[in-house]
Amino acid sequence: MDTQQKSAKQVLQAVAETKSQIARLSQRIEFLEIKCTNITARYGGKSSTALTCNELWSILSDERVRLAEQLRLVLAMERQVSEWIDLLPRESWRMVLRLRYLDGLSFQEVTEAMSQAAKRPYSAAQIYRFHHQALEAADRLWPLKE
Numbered sequence: 001m002d003t004q005q006k007s008a009k010q011v012l013q014a015v016a017e018t019k020s021q022i023a024r025l026s027q028r029i030e031f032l033e034i035k036c037t038n039i040t041a042r043y044g045g046k047s048s049t050a051l052t053c054n055e056l057w058s059i060l061s062d063e064r065v066r067l068a069e070q071l072r073l074v075l076a077m078e079r080q081v082s083e084w085i086d087l088l089p090r091e092s093w094r095m096v097l098r099l100r101y102l103d104g105l106s107f108q109e110v111t112e113a114m115s116q117a118a119k120r121p122y123s124a125a126q127i128y129r130f131h132h133q134a135l136e137a138a139d140r141l142w143p144l145k146e
Contacts, residue, residue, distance in 0.1 A: 008084075008138030012101040015081055018074045019104060025067045032060040078102060084142045093134035096127060107131075 036056045082102065088094045095117070099110045111127045 006144045008135050008142055008144065011081065011084075011142070011144060012097065012135075015074065015077045016101050016104060018070060018077060022067065022070045022074060025063060025070060029060065029063050029067060032056060032063060036060060084138065087141050088134060088137055090130075090134075090137075092130045093137060096130045097134050097138070100131065 036053060082098075085094050085097050085102075088097070092114070095114055096110055099105045099113050100107070105113060107124065107127055110131075111122055111124050114127065115122045
């Protein structure tokens with residue numbers, strides 16, 4: 001494989017990591033909003049605490065900008081990856097990649113979801129095999145040059 005070429009797994013993991021960053025950033029924003037509200041309610045935004053409150057609001061504003069940027073990035077990545085997943089010839093491959101990387105499910109949850117959708121039981125070994133086969137096919141089919 002060309003050293004400048006990314007693997008399908010790297011691209012899919014980047015999407016999953018970006019989604020994870022968004023979740024962490026959303027939690028941080030929620031925490032900062034609560035903290036700002038508590039300070040404002042407790043002290044009315046006056047005296048020496050006002051500076052702390054202003055700093056918190058500034059940080060909160062910056063975090064909201066970062067969140068918006070991350071959301072734009074992940075939406076673009078998801079659209080592209082979804083189009084690439086559609087290039088895979090087998091439904092089981094497409095499904096396992098969507099559930100694992102776009103929906104963020106664990107392999108156990110993927111196994112359960114695919115079993116329920118197919119109305120037949122899949123083993124964990126089958127799901128791992130589908131995953132491996134899907135990644136190999138994606139490496140061949142997806143245009144992943146940098």
